[in-house]
Every structure is written in structure tokens, then in C-alpha cells.
Amino acid sequence: MEEWQRLLVDGIRRSDQLPQDWRLAKEGVEQKDVEEIFPVRINAYYQSLIKDPMGPIGRQVIPDPEEIMDMDSPLDPLSEDEDSPVPAIVHRYPDRVLFLVTNQCPIYCRYCTRKRMIGTPEGVVTRDEVEEGISYIREHQEIRDIILSGGDPLMLKDDYLEYIVSSLREIPHVEIIRIGSRVPSSLPQRVTPALVSMLRKYHPVYMNLHFNHPDEITPETSLACNMLADAGIPLGCQTVLMKGVNDDPAVLKKLFQKLLTIRVKPYYLYQADLTRGANHFRTPVSTGLSIMREIQGHTSGMAVPHYVIDAPGGGGKIPVLPSDYMISMGDGDVVLKNYEGKIFTYPDPSTGGETMEKASSDGNDTYRETHPQTMHPGMIDEAR
Ligand SMILES: *Cc1c(COP(=O)(O)O)cnc(C)c1O
Ligand code: SF4
Numbered sequence: 001m002e003e004w005q006r007l008l009v010d011g012i013r014r015s016d017q018l019p020q021d022w023r024l025a026k027e028g029v030e031q032k033d034v035e036e037i038f039p040v041r042i043n044a045y046y047q048s049l050i051k052d053p054m055g056p057i058g059r060q061v062i063p064d065p066e067e068i069m070d071m072d073s074p075l076d077p078l079s080e081d082e083d084s085p086v087p088a089i090v091h092r093y094p095d096r097v098l099f100l101v102t103n104q105c106p107i108y109c110r111y112c113t114r115k116r117m118i119g120t121p122e123g124v125v126t127r128d129e130v131e132e133g134i135s136y137i138r139e140h141q142e143i144r145d146i147i148l149s150g151g152d153p154l155m156l157k158d159d160y161l162e163y164i165v166s167s168l169r170e171i172p173h174v175e176i177i178r179i180g181s182r183v184p185s186s187l188p189q190r191v192t193p194a195l196v197s198m199l200r201k202y203h204p205v206y207m208n209l210h211f212n213h214p215d216e217i218t219p220e221t222s223l224a225c226n227m228l229a230d231a232g233i234p235l236g237c238q239t240v241l242m243k244g245v246n247d248d249p250a251v252l253k254k255l256f257q258k259l260l261t262i263r264v265k266p267y268y269l270y271q272a273d274l275t276r277g278a279n280h281f282r283t284p285v286s287t288g289l290s291i292m293r294e295i296q297g298h299t300s301g302m303a304v305p306h307y308v309i310d311a312p313g314g315g316g317k318i319p320v321l322p323s324d325y326m327i328s329m330g331d332g333d334v335v336l337k338n339y340e341g342k343i344f345t346y347p348d349p350s351t352g353g354e355t356m357e358k359a360s361s362d363g364n365d366t367y368r369e370t371h372p373q374t375m376h377p378g379m380i381d382e383a384r
Pocket of ligand 2: 104105106107108109111112113114115118150151152182210
């Protein structure tokens, strides 16, 4: 057995294995009730990072009775099942697909958007479903970008993962392969020399990792990320904004800065989804916006991710920016506010008589920027 497999076996898989001082009960609901619906996994490495069960690392993985005290929110908030032409594929955008190759993960995050399937017997992805997914991609020439996800693709054995990646690489229209993985942050021992030398044969391979807190960056995670980066795999990070975990500009700024030191570029900061069993992690969108405002311009642009809301009902990821960067646009001037709150005017070249609205192919688009009279009154006031 390899070290990473040993760490999984030695970890916590049932709530009765939780240390006494990690036990939680609320209004008669206990952790063992939670685990019947949403499985528990805290591998021994990630467990070693937990100093305080209610701290930022503990909250991400220790089952909380609150998870089953809200059963009204949607199980599949992003309507992924509706955009699923074959069981393992989510095809929502024109040129790229999610390919869910496993429902296993190094830890079972309590906030997970896909907690309806993670670690459950019903959620298992069969070999036939993987075959069907590969065939779907082969038959759809418009797909140029594959995101292997799940679950965590790096939980698969090297030879099975290689079978999937090499099959995709043989498809002429597949340009890039991305792997979404929580492994480097939560089970870095899984990043072995054998894994890395296998992956580098199938470039261009990208990886989007998942770190939520600076305490997840350790000598072990640094080593794993450096091995991946040395193999030529560009590394990004997707972070979920969560109450009690990282809803603090100082924490996220430190996380994003530290990620750059291990060659990981912050890619997305996600507003937490309205997911059944995970609502207690949600923060107001205004919290996210004020965090972005305190990061943008105050530190390296390389450290600034896109803040996105994955729209409920399957609308996809929509970037959100604090609205006050652009105070107004019209009459030949764009009025802007910088990170220090200072106002600047950019003289805008004329569009040559053609309005944005005319230039747009989609008649539903309205570009309020070219029509100052339709601007929100508050925006005009600020511009004065
Ligand atoms: C996030 C996501 C993608 C990838 O989106 P990018 O913005 O290209 O990173 C693709 N498909 C689905 C369904 C997604 O949720
Ligand atoms: S690793 Fe990702 S898919 Fe797995 S439980 Fe955590 S958030 Fe969900």
C-alpha cells in the first residue's frame, strides 16, 4: 500500500471515530444522523491540520448537525443533472465539458456542491459510464476542453487515470485537458513521481486545485505543487468563500499570496452555492465584493482571482465586480474609481456613430453604458 492509501485507511470514515472534543449535537441532531445522508471522510493527513474543530480547517470536514437541519434547498443547485447528456458528462458551455470520472475524494467537504453524490453508493461512476463519456466527447467535435472532475480524478489509480487521459488525448479535437483536484491541498502524498511522469506525457494538461485557507499550505503541499509545476502543468486554484472559514480579506489575501509562492495562480473565488446541507456556509454577496475590493490593487494582480457566482438553475459562472470601479460611461468619458477611492476619467474614443446596441448580434443585450439616461440614478449622482 502506498503512503497516500495508508493515510486514507487511517483517517476518519465514521462519526464514531471522531475525537471526543470534535463531537457536535444540535437540537437533538447528532453527527451520526448526518453521516447517513452525507458521508464522512477525513484522511489522516488532513486530520493532522485540524487544531480546533470549529476552526477554518475543522469546519470544512467535520460533520455538522446543521447539514440536515435545512432540507429545503436544492440537491442539485446548478442543475447539472439537466445538462447531462450521458451520466458522467455535464455539457453546459459550447466548447467544453465536465467529465465526472469518480465520486471519491481525499476528504468529503461539508460545503460541497455535489454532496448529493460524493462518497455515496448511488454516486459511484462505473467504468461503462466513463466509456460512454469518452465516446460522447469523441462524437462531439465542438468540445475542445475537458475538465476531469468528480469527485477527485486523482483518487483513481494511475493506470486507470492514464487510460482516461490517453483516450482523450487521442481525440483530435480535444485541445486541452484540465484536472480539478483537491489532492494537493488535502492529500499531497498522492502526488507521486509516478503520477507526475504519467501526466506529463499528455500535455497540454492543466490543473485547478482547491485551497480555501492559508493553513492548508504546508511543506507537503508545497512539494506536491512544485512537482506538478516542474512537470509543466500550469496550476490554478478555485476557492470557495465560506462563513467561518475564509470570509475575511486578510485571510484570503494571505492565501492568494502564499499560493503564488507555490506556483499556483488563484483562478476563481466562488460564491457558495445554495446547496442542500451546505447553506450554513453561505455569506452575503456584499461580503465577497468587499473582500475583492480589499484585494484588487492592494496586492499583485497575479494574486487576484475572478469572483464568480455559479447561477442557480444552470446559468453558469458569472463574474461579479464591485460596481464602483466604473462610475459612468457615456458622453465620451469613462469615469473610473481606483483601489484607493480616487476618481479618474478616461476619454473614450467614439464608436463611429454605431452604438453598442446596434453592433451587438443579440437583440436582447442592452448596453446601459451607451445610454447614460438609463443609468441607475445613484451612478449618475456619484459621477458628479
Ligand atoms: C465550471 C464549469 C466549466 C469550466 O468553466 P471555465 O469557466 O472554463 O473554467 C465547464 N462546465 C461546467 C458545467 C462548469 O460548471
Ligand atoms: S474534494 Fe471537491 S468534490 Fe470532493 S467533497 Fe470536496 S469540494 Fe466536493
